[in-house]
Amino acid sequence: MTLRRGFKKEARELALEVRAELGTEVFAPLDPWALAELYGIEVFDLSSPFLPETSVRYLTEERPHVFSAALVPLEPSGAVIIENHVHPLRRRRSTMAHEMAHVLLEHPFGPTLTDENGCRSAVAGIEEEATELSGELLIPTDAARIAAFKGWSDQSVANHFRVSVAMATWRMNMSGARRIAARTRIKAEARYATPA
Incomplete structure (x- = not known):
């Protein structure tokens, strides 16, 4: 459904x-x-x-x-x-x-x-x-994104929000938090990369 x-x-x-x-x-x-x-x-x-x-x-x-x-x-x-x-x-x-x-x-x-x-x-x-x-x-979407930018593992998210690791994993995946954090890092690295 x-x-x-x-x-x-x-x-x-x-x-x-x-x-x-x-x-x-x-x-x-x-x-x-x-x-x-x-x-x-x-x-x-x-x-x-x-x-x-x-x-x-x-x-x-x-x-x-x-x-x-x-x-x-x-x-x-x-x-x-x-x-x-x-x-x-x-x-x-x-x-x-x-x-x-x-x-x-x-x-x-x-x-x-x-x-x-x-x-x-x-x-x-x-x-x-x-x-x-x-x-x-x-685990609000905004909170999942903060955790992703901090580089937290699912276990760290679970411990902080006092939920199971399965719940933390699901929220981190469903929110797209890690994808957003990774894309932002890639863009930042590209922006600050020095030309050869």
Whole structure:
């Protein structure tokens, strides 16, 4: 599935607006739990007492890979996030940013599909949009470019923004940050090269 035309630009702008609302600079790590709090979204983990013990055991011990988090609607117009607290913190940060992207994009609640990998929305394009915006929230394109000009490795980007190396790699590639930095260096070298 491809994103609708112009969505990447919208996501970049929205992510920067949201970061400004939080008081988070473009090159600083974003706290997705603070973002949830800012938007009035309560976050519960699977250890919450209202969940059935057998379900919690299944999702945290037997098959923890099938459930990362869910945005659950509350009547009349609210929502909460339930997250899997046994996942590594960096994965949880990405998961929380993804769920908050659904909130920020005001995605409708709809049917979900379940397979061996867990649940996904059946509404076309929704997951792709949330993935794109969550990436922009965690590592904005402008921040990826700064990191590329600094010559940072994917591991350094991951450590700085407190995300997985896979997320850092994806953002550095999707933003085109390293290509832009390399082209800029080549142009600068050509401009300052002395004639023989």
